[in-house]
Amino acid sequence: xxxxxxRAALELEGVQRTFAQGDTQLAVLRQIDLxxxxxxxxALIGPSGSGKTTLLQIAGLLxxxxxxxxRISGVSADRLSDKRLSAMRARHIGFVFQFHxxxxxxxxxxxxxxxxxxxxxxxxxxxxxxxxxLAMVGLSxxxxxxxxxxxxxxxxxxxxxxxxxxxxxxxxxxxPTGNLDETNGHLVVRTFLELAHEAGVAALVAxxxxxxxxxxxxxxxxxxxxxxxxxxx
Numbered sequence: 001x002x003x004x005x006x007r008a009a010l011e012l013e014g015v016q017r018t019f020a021q022g023d024t025q026l027a028v029l030r031q032i033d034l035x036x037x038x039x040x041x042x043a044l045i046g047p048s049g050s051g052k053t054t055l056l057q058i059a060g061l062l063x064x065x066x067x068x069x070x071r072i073s074g075v076s077a078d079r080l081s082d083k084r085l086s087a088m089r090a091r092h093i094g095f096v097f098q099f100h101x102x103x104x105x106x107x108x109x110x111x112x113x114x115x116x117x118x119x120x121x122x123x124x125x126x127x128x129x130x131x132x133x134l135a136m137v138g139l140s141x142x143x144x145x146x147x148x149x150x151x152x153x154x155x156x157x158x159x160x161x162x163x164x165x166x167x168x169x170x171x172x173x174x175x176p177t178g179n180l181d182e183t184n185g186h187l188v189v190r191t192f193l194e195l196a197h198e199a200g201v202a203a204l205v206a207x208x209x210x211x212x213x214x215x216x217x218x219x220x221x222x223x224x225x226x227x228x229x230x231x232x233x
Contacts (some may be wrong), residue, residue, distance in 0.1 A: 008074065009170045009202035010036040010059055015068035017024050017054055027077065030225035032068065041196055041203040043213035045230065046222035052206035053174055055222060058174045059204060060093050061085045069211040073169050090119050094163030094201075096192070098175035100155040108134060108158045109143040112165045117128050120167050126165075133161040138190050138196070153184030164195050171196055171203040176211060189215060 015032040018025050028051040044052050057063040059071060061077055063115050070077045070093050077085060102111050102229050112130035117123065134143050137157040148156050156176065163171055175190060177185035189212050198201045205216060219230040 007038050008035050009038050010204065011071040012059065013069045015058060017058060017065050028228045032227055034227060035204045036204050038202055039200045041058065041216040043216040043219045044204060044206040044222060045213055045219060050104060050222045052222055053226060056172050056174050060095060062087050070101050077233055087164055090165060092168050092170060093173045094168040096160050096163045096171065096173040096176045098178040100159040102146050102155060103159060107144050107146055108139060108150065111158060112162050115162060116165050129165060133165060136195065137161045152180055153187055156180060156188045160192050160195060169201055169203050173203065174206040175207055177206065177209050
């Protein structure tokens with residue numbers, strides 16, 4: 001059988017990011033090179049303050065590097081306008097944060113419908129996909145509930161479903177279990193991995209949760225501004 005090559009969903013090449021700290025310059029990211037292929041899940045670990053969130057923000061086009069290049073599905077973000085970057089984020093990248101950041105005035109279903117409408121999907125299609133995703137994360141019976149009526153674990157499962165609503169090629173998660181107890185944390189991890197594998201998307205997950213990290217395909221450690229391979233299958 002012919003060999004099928006995986007395509008890169010995310011490429012970082014020579015990425016650098018420095019922040020001013022008083023009179024000094026703090027180099028948070030130094031010459032970061034990273035490829036995450038379609039269908040691959042990668043854990044990003046490292047000490048607090050090591051720059052994991054900064055790396056995710058650059059990978060998610062929420063921040064620009066001082067040097068280096070970011071490519072999403074082969075498309076360079078280097079010279080894109082803010083408007084083009086926003087469109088690329090909406091269509092190609094899904095975000096999951098430690099704090100779910102659901103819209104409090106809208107139901108679980110509506111939180112999944114709204115981002116789809118932004119990218120041009122019809123209300124009927126968006127509602128159908130929202131219901132399918134809520135069923136996948138076991139929350140069909142909670143679809144009309146606003147976030148305040150959902151538990152922390154339920155809110156995070158809705159957030160994961162929302163992140164996949166526009167069928168992105170790349171999922172970025174920043175401490176997705178950091179605000180949950182162990183039981184809900186395990187459930188959220190299972191939900192995240194099931195949705196990622198079901199959609200065949202690439203995922204980069206910053207976490208202190210070693211149990212979560214060990215369930216992903218690769219583990220990378222970010223320390224002193226540099227990436228090192230911790231474990232690869």
